[in-house]
Amino acid sequence: MKIYPDTKVYIFCPHNSVSGGPDALHQLCHYMNNGGIDAKIVYFFSGVTQCAQRFNKYNAPIMSYQDIEDESKNIIVTPESSTCVLHKYSNMRKCIWWLSYGFYDGLRSGTGRAKIRFKNLVKRFLNIFRVKKKYQIIPALPIKITDDIYNYCGSQYAYDKLKERGYKNVEMLVEPLSLDFIHEGMEKNLSSESRSDVVLYNPAKPSKIMEKLLKRQDIRFQPIQGMSLPEIIALFRRTKLYIDFGEFGGPERLPKESVYNGTCLLVGKRNAAVNDFDVAIPDKYKVEDFNNEELVVSKIKDILDNYDRYIKDLEPFRQKIDQLEENFINDIKKFFVKEET
DSSP states (O other): OEEOTTOEEEEEOOSSOOSHHHHHHHHHHHHHHHTTOEEEEEOTTSOOOSOOGGGGGGTOOEEOGGGOOOOTTOEEEEEGGGGGGGGGOSSSEEEEEESOSTTOTTOOOSTTHHHHHHHHHHHHHHHHHHOSSOOOOOOOSOOOOOTTSEEEESSHHHHHHHHHTTOSSEEEOOOOOOHHHHHHOOOOOOOGGGOEEEEEEOTTSOOHHHHHHTTOSSSOEEEOOSOOHHHHHHHHTTEEEEEEOSOOSSSOHHHHHHHHTTOEEEEEOSGGGTSTTTTOSOGGGEETTTTOHHHHHHHHHHHHHTHHHHGGGGHHHHHHHHTHHHHHHHHHHHHSEEOOO
């Protein structure tokens, strides 16, 4: 896409959310501005113009939807969970950033899809009703993805799904880790002597197997919740294993963050965790029969007992994660090309 000297890029982002998706959207804004592109975050139709505190590190300019210039020289970017916002703008060039596939607001079937769409709609209308001066009624239906819409994919999984649907203008654009992790750098101490046998998991990604595992007395589990990013980094650096048997609608951040900081990784083999790009670990760390409790337990205990040997298998993935920021910057330059005249 051509970036003219007076082009503005509007990146739509959920307000009052501190998950990986909003972090990635602020990152995109950050790296675009660093590269000389005039990009701004728009907190949907809330009218909020103050950056969420957690994202201050990105120095992302925030603007109200009321100040958007719907002109052909400008560009709008929205996550796949909110393609319906594109209905409001007829002149700007449109981009969808597929940070996952499972949260696409156009999915009409599958486990949990209706609940996801309902939650997205509730959040969106809450934002609409917060507008004091003027109500904004936006069609709730996702936009029809036409050939003039650009699709950037944060995962190989999303890329393959879009290609299967026959969409045009599909490219890979994989975000790096949060700046907190990048500034801290990749953990070099990979000795089991400084790490505990506590097994980390994300309670925001429930699964049937986790319900069973958490009832066991022979393994200690710790949820990652209610902590600052520095606290999470410190936790990763003193534990041996992170597990994730959730949906994997995208490559997920916590698995990458944990491996970057020296944990081993065990996941359920489904969705984005199936391919070798999104979760680039040897197949033995991807459990196909992930609802088999005894199989999962045996793998967990084996990894805890043999951390020093198994962590070496994850070194290629650690190096790949370490290169994400450089690749992301280069991809932005490749896909958003500045025109000098």
